Amino acid sequence: MYCELTPEVKRRNRRELLRKFWPVYLIYITATGMFLFLHPAHNSPLAYVLAISLALSLIGMIVTLAVVTTRQRDEFQKQLIIQSMTWGLCGMMSITTTWGLLEVFTDVRPLPILMNFPIFIVIMAAAKVTLFRNNRPADE
Amino acid sequence: MNNRLRVMRAERRWSQADLAQRLEVSRQSINAIETGKYDPSLPLAFKLARLFDTTIEAIFTDEPRQTA
DSSP: OOSOOOHHHHHHHHHHHHHHHHHHHHHHHHHHHHHHHHOOOTTOHHHHHHHHHHHHHHHHHHHHHHHHHHHOOOHHHHHHHHHHHHHHHHHHHHHHHHHHHHHHHSOOOOOOGGGHHHHHHHHHHHHHHHHHHHTOOOOO | OEEOHHHHHHHTTOOHHHHHHHHTSOHHHHHHHHTTSOOOOHHHHHHHHHHTTSOHHHHEEOSOOOOO
C-alpha cells in the first residue's frame, strides 16, 4: 500500500484482518459464483440457501470491517479508512439512486441489487488507495 | 493546532520511523501530526508527552501555524 507502517503494526493488522475477513469473504464469493453460474431454479431451496448465505456473509464482512476498524490502533489510518468507507457509501448511494430513477423514467436495464456491495467495495478501495497515496509521508 | 514535534524529534536525533516505532503508530501518522494535517487524540498526545518527558502543552499549542 501507500503507507509506511512499522513491521510489527503491519504484521498485526494483516494477521487480524486475514483471520477474520477471509472466511466470510470466501462464503460470499462461493455463493455469488454459484448464483451466477448454477442459475438455481426459481423458488428452489438452493436459491434460498444461497441468498441466506450471501446475506450472512455480507453481514459478517461488514461486522468484520467495523471490528477491525474499531481496533485499528493507528488513529490517523483509522480516520483514512473511515473516510474511504464514507466515500464507498456515498458512491454506492449516488449510483443506485441515479440508476433507480433512470429505471423508473427511462428504458435502462435494471441494476441487480446484488451489485450494491461490489459497487461499495470498488469505490471504497479506490478511495482508500487515493487517500493513502495523498497522505503518503514525504522522504525525510 | 501547531506543534513542536519535528523540533523535539530532531533534538533527540530520532527519525519519523523511530518515533513511530516507539509510539506503535505508522510513520504516516507522525508525518500527518508534524505537518498539521492531523491532531492526535488525547491518549496519543499523553503518550507523546510521556515519551518526550514533558507536558502536552510543551508540544502542542493552539496558536495558528506560521507560514513561510
